[in-house]
Amino acid sequence: MKPGSSHRRRIIQSQSITAISGVDGRVAVASVRWHHSFLLATYYGTRLLSLLSASAEPPSQFHHAIPRFLLKFFAKRPEGSNPHVVQYSIADGRIIEPSVSRIFGQHDLYIDHTNENVYAVEQKLSKLEGSACVIIRRIHSQLDRGCYHVDLTPTELDTLKRFLFIMFFRTHTSSFCYNSPHDPEIANILPWLENLRQRKRLPSIRDTWLYLLYFYLDAPIASIKKCSEAIYDFLGGVDNVVRNLQKLITQNGPLLETFEVIAYHLQTEMYCPSIWIADRNYEFVLGHNSFGLFDGPDVGTLTVHRLYVLSPRVAIVFRNKRYAEGSPDQCLARPDCPLLRVQSYLPITSSRHTDIRLKFKQLSRVETQAVNNLVLRSVQADGTLTFASFQSTARTIRRFCDAPENIDQAAKFPLWLRMPELGLTTATSSQIQIQQQEPSPKSATTSKLRYTGCASSAAPITFQDKSRPVIIDLTADDSEDEVAEVHANRSAWTSTRSPSDRSEPSVWLREMGVPDVTQYRFAGTPPLRPPCPAPTTPPPL
Secondary structure, rough: OOOOOOOOOEEEEOEEEEEOOOOOOOHHHHHHHHHHHHHHHHHHHHHHHHHHHHOOOOOOEEEOOOOHHHHHOOOOOOOOOEOEEEEEEOOOOEEOOOHHHHEEEEOOOOOOOOOOOOOHHHHHHHHHHHHHHHHHHHHHHHOOOOOOOOEEEEHHHHHHHHHHHHHHHHOOOOOOOOOOOOOOOOOOHHHHHHHHHHHHHOHHHHHHHHHHHHHHHHHHHHHHHHHHHHHHOOOOOOHHHHHHHHHHHOOOHHHHOOOHHHHHHHHHHHHHEEEOOOOOOOOOOOOOOOOEEEEEHHHHHHHOOEEOOOOOOOOEEEEHHHOOOOOHHHHOOOOHHHHOOOOOOOOEEOOOOOOEEEEEOOOOOHHHHHHHHHHHOOOOOEEEEEEEEEHHHHHHHHHHEEEEEEEHHHHOOHHHHHOOOOOOOOOHHHHHEEEEOOOOOOEEEEEEEEOOOOOOOOOOOOOOOOOOOOOOOOOOOHHHHHHHHHHHHOOOOEOOOHHHOOOOOOEEEEEEOOOOOEEEOOOOOOOOOOOOOOOOOOOOO
16 A cells, blocks of 8 residues: 555535445445534533523522631530530520531522622632631630730731621621511611612612622721711711711711711721630520620610620620720719629730730629620520530529519520529430539528439430539539629519510610619619619700
8 A cells, every 4th residue: 555545535515424435335424424413412412501500500508697617616526527516496495416517507698699609708708707717716725825815916906897797797687688678677777778779779688788798898997997987077076976877877868878888887996895704614605696796775876885705715895985994984883784894995005016905804703694694685586595514504594594684584495494493404304313402501592403414315415424423503603692692682672564564675784683773673672782873865966
């Protein structure tokens, strides 16, 4: 065979392929036509699949309203790949142990169908949570080392404030996405939301909520401060804006069109941050809405405190600057806000030229109980309570329900009130052996109740060592003077409020046994700390 010779010729006529083979021309023609059809089918099939995949819904994802790194602080084994936490379900009245990957969230909470990247919000939140995680873990690391302060750069402090504000925003305003626009929870800001939706040409309130998340995640802090100061100057100062904020957001004007800026600035710049450490024998409990809880009466439209529970040991509290140490209002011992007596708001100092030092405040038992009282009173009937220590939580709920002003809240904790006289139980009463002890001769005002039990394999809650009995002593860590003081305070007051009055959505903190004088009348013995008159109400606009 010569190199230039050809044994196969292809003749293409009228867009048809004819193959001539030296052996069998018909077989070759059929083979070529089959391959041609296969290539066409593959091409158009690929195009069809790409079109279908572009129009199909993205896979569903579970989006957390509370990040997993915070929930792991409450987990029994946080180092595992899928840790579990102990929760009390208020709606079911039972104790459960869910995985942190399936609580405090909803499927596709942040999905944005108007964006080419439908998970853009989730990705931005993950980036912010990663930065905040480094800061919060540093706080716990300092506490583990016995160092009661943390040094943050101004950028880190702004990141922490942004993270906490967005935590409050997405846990307390997610009803924008799923509830009716006539929901009473959003009725007071509905005019502003509707105005914002129309100005941005957004199709729904849920899209407005996503727009606000984009704004709070991306807006530069310096621009927010500059814009806010300009609005304050235009409206007569920040005090005038604070006093009349609710009125101004319902009127056409500059505040209505920039309220998203003012809302962020007021909650991040008008409060002093403080890091609180729980009593060594107690822990903080986490409610489903424990980020940004309000405490105290409104000062204009800003409450006295904003509470953020980060872990069983650490909480960050923001106090209104009007009540910061050294301000004229600090001397007012308001009975409706006893945390004002906590002298924990030390001035923020610079340890170096660029770093800011935040000092920790070690709380006492009464102060820790006051923080938990706010969480317990604020948790809703369909919510949950997450905790790390069963013993600490049992004592906390018992003292909360034992206070006269919390009688209306006892219905939320029937599981803990099943035992007689002292209100303490577990999820498996059949596994519990109750031992009633006689009152101590030194303190006849209180008695101790102990229970021992070994959880079975079917019990919803398990203990570290099933072979040893679990003992909970309600007053083991309380001095006799503290117990006597609580009972003396409680016996000095008689409730005069009706059950309908007790249903008010009040979350004001009160110390154990120091009720509000506006809600309880004096019955005989003077209170330990007589309250001072409350400040006068600011004049209307």
